[in-house]
Amino acid sequence: MTRIITLFCIFIAQIGFSQSAESYxxxxxxxxxxxxxxFQQMPKGGDLHHHFSGSVYAEPLLERAIAEDFYLNLETMAVSKTKPANGNWQTFSSIKNDGKLDYYQQQIMQTWSVKDYNGSVPSDDQFFDSFMKFExxxxxxxxxxxxxLKKRAIAENVSYIETQLSTIPCDMNVSDLSDFNTKLRQAATQKDEKAVLKLLDELYKSLQKKDAKKYADDFNNNFLAKLHKDLKIDDERFTMRYQNFVLRFMEPVDLFKNLTIAFISSNESKLTAGVNIVSPEHGENSMKxxxxxxxxxxxxHSKFPNVKYTLHxxxxxxxxVQPEELTWHINDAIYIAGANRIGHGVDIAYESNSYDLLKYMAKNNIPIEINLVSNEFILKVKENRHPFTLYKEFNVPIVISTDDAGIxxxxxxxxYVLLAKRYPDVNYETIKKYVYNSINYSFIQDESVKKQLIKDLDNRFKTFxxxxxxN
Structure with a gap:
C-alpha cells in the first residue's frame, strides 16, 4: 500500500497540481x-452495512485461539473453548507438539475467510458457514x-461505522409460549395479517410479563455503554454506533422475543442506532x-415508532432459489415491514412491479446499501448483472458498504475502486454524494453527532x- 500511495504522490507531482479531483x-x-x-486517501464517510464478527480479520482470531489453547475440530476447522462430546478435536498445543500447526493454520485461514478460495465448496456455504467456526x-x-475496526477505519479515511455488534443475551424461558409457533405459521400461511398481529399482541404482553425490558437494559447499560465508554471509541477522528439484530433461522416465538428486546434496547439507548435481521435469506426458516x-x-414499529431499522x-x-421467490422480498420489506433502508437488494430486477418499487424508494428516501465485493463472492453477481445501475437510474439513494470485510x-x-472501474458513468461528484449519503442516511440518533460528522467530512474533502x- 505504501508503494501505491507513493506512486499516487509522484503522479500528482508530475501533473503539477493542475487539475481537479474529478478530472484526475x-x-x-x-x-x-x-x-x-x-480512494485510499479520499474521505469515505460511513460504513452502514457492517457485521462486526465478519469484519474482524481471521489472523487475530486465530492467534487468540492458539494463545488460549482452544480445541480445533480437525475436519471442519471449527474451534471450541471446551472439548465437545463428538468429533475429532485436539488442542492447539497438541497440534503444535505434533509439528502440524503450520498446516492447520493454513486450513483455518481458508475456512474462516475467502483466502485462497478455490471453489471446492459453494461460495455462499463458504461464507455463511465460516461464522460459527470462529465465533x-x-x-x-x-x-x-x-x-x-476503529484503527483500520481511521487508516483508510472512514469516519463512521454502524456495526451489527451482537444479539442481545437472553435466557428467558418461553417454553410455555411454544403453541404460538404453530398459530403464527398457520395464520402466515393464509397471509392473514390481522390474525398475525392479534397473536403478536398476545405474545408481546406475555413477554412484558416475563420482564423483557430487563434484558435490554442489561445489554445497554452493563455491556454496550460500558464497553463503548471504556474504549473511548468516539473521538475527533471516528464514531461508532450499533445495530441490534435477530437471527432468521430461529422459531417464531424465539425470534419475536429477541426482536422485542432489540427494539426496546434501541428505543432506550442512543448508542443503539437501530435493528436488523440476519442469516442466509435463502435458508429454510428464512424463506418459510x-x-x-x-x-x-x-x-x-407500532410499539416503538422512533426506532429505525434496515433489513437484509x-x-x-x-x-x-426458485424464480418466483425473487419477486417479493424487497416489496414486503418496504411495503409491509416499513424498512428505513434496504441491505443488498440484489434481486430488485426480478421483483414484482420493480419500477414502481424503485420509484417508491426514491420518493420516500429509502436508501440501498450496495455491497459489491460481497455480492460478487456470495451470489456471483457483478458488473452489468449487478442492479447498482438500476438503483442509480431511478435515483434511489445509494450508500456503499463492506458487509463482512474480514471474511x-x-x-x-x-x-470504491470497483465502483469507479466498473461503472464509468459514475463521476466524482456522484461518488462524493454517496459518501455524504452514508452519514445523512445513518441511524445516528443524536443530530449534533451527525452534524459534526458532516462538518468533519466537509473539512476532509477540502483537504483531499x-x-x-x-499552487
Whole structure:
C-alpha cells in the first residue's frame, strides 16, 4: 500500500497540481493501482452495512485461539473453548507438539475467510458457514475487535461505522409460549395479517410479563455503554454506533422475543442506532417465515415508532432459489415491514412491479446499501448483472458498504475502486454524494453527532481536493 500511495504522490507531482479531483479520476479509471491510492486517501464517510464478527480479520482470531489453547475440530476447522462430546478435536498445543500447526493454520485461514478460495465448496456455504467456526474466539473479546475496526477505519479515511455488534443475551424461558409457533405459521400461511398481529399482541404482553425490558437494559447499560465508554471509541477522528439484530433461522416465538428486546434496547439507548435481521435469506426458516418476519417488524414499529431499522432483503439471485421467490422480498420489506433502508437488494430486477418499487424508494428516501465485493463472492453477481445501475437510474439513494470485510478479505477502499472501474458513468461528484449519503442516511440518533460528522467530512474533502488544485 505504501508503494501505491507513493506512486499516487509522484503522479500528482508530475501533473503539477493542475487539475481537479474529478478530472484526475477520469484519467485513472482503468488503473486499479492509481484508483486504490486515490480512494485510499479520499474521505469515505460511513460504513452502514457492517457485521462486526465478519469484519474482524481471521489472523487475530486465530492467534487468540492458539494463545488460549482452544480445541480445533480437525475436519471442519471449527474451534471450541471446551472439548465437545463428538468429533475429532485436539488442542492447539497438541497440534503444535505434533509439528502440524503450520498446516492447520493454513486450513483455518481458508475456512474462516475467502483466502485462497478455490471453489471446492459453494461460495455462499463458504461464507455463511465460516461464522460459527470462529465465533467462540470473539466471545469475551469484543474490545479487541472494536479497536481493530476503529484503527483500520481511521487508516483508510472512514469516519463512521454502524456495526451489527451482537444479539442481545437472553435466557428467558418461553417454553410455555411454544403453541404460538404453530398459530403464527398457520395464520402466515393464509397471509392473514390481522390474525398475525392479534397473536403478536398476545405474545408481546406475555413477554412484558416475563420482564423483557430487563434484558435490554442489561445489554445497554452493563455491556454496550460500558464497553463503548471504556474504549473511548468516539473521538475527533471516528464514531461508532450499533445495530441490534435477530437471527432468521430461529422459531417464531424465539425470534419475536429477541426482536422485542432489540427494539426496546434501541428505543432506550442512543448508542443503539437501530435493528436488523440476519442469516442466509435463502435458508429454510428464512424463506418459510419471511412474510411473518416482516409483519413482526411492522408490529414492533407500532410499539416503538422512533426506532429505525434496515433489513437484509433480496440477497438472492436466479438459481439460488426458485424464480418466483425473487419477486417479493424487497416489496414486503418496504411495503409491509416499513424498512428505513434496504441491505443488498440484489434481486430488485426480478421483483414484482420493480419500477414502481424503485420509484417508491426514491420518493420516500429509502436508501440501498450496495455491497459489491460481497455480492460478487456470495451470489456471483457483478458488473452489468449487478442492479447498482438500476438503483442509480431511478435515483434511489445509494450508500456503499463492506458487509463482512474480514471474511471477504476486503475493505471500504476496494468497494470504491470497483465502483469507479466498473461503472464509468459514475463521476466524482456522484461518488462524493454517496459518501455524504452514508452519514445523512445513518441511524445516528443524536443530530449534533451527525452534524459534526458532516462538518468533519466537509473539512476532509477540502483537504483531499486541495491536493489537485493549483499552487
Amino acid at each position: 479520476l477520469e484519467k485513472i479509471r482503468n488503473n486499479e493501482a492509481l484508483l486504490t491510492a486515490f 467462540p474466539t470473539i466471545k469475551g473479546h469484543f474490545a479487541e475487535g472494536m479497536l481493530e 417465515d419471511y412474510w411473518l418476519h416482516m409483519v413482526m417488524f411492522k408490529y414492533c 432483503a433480496g440477497e438472492l439471485t436466479l438459481g439460488l 471477504l478479505r476486503s475493505n471500504m477502499t476496494e468497494q 481536493e486541495a491536493k489537485f488544485s493549483k
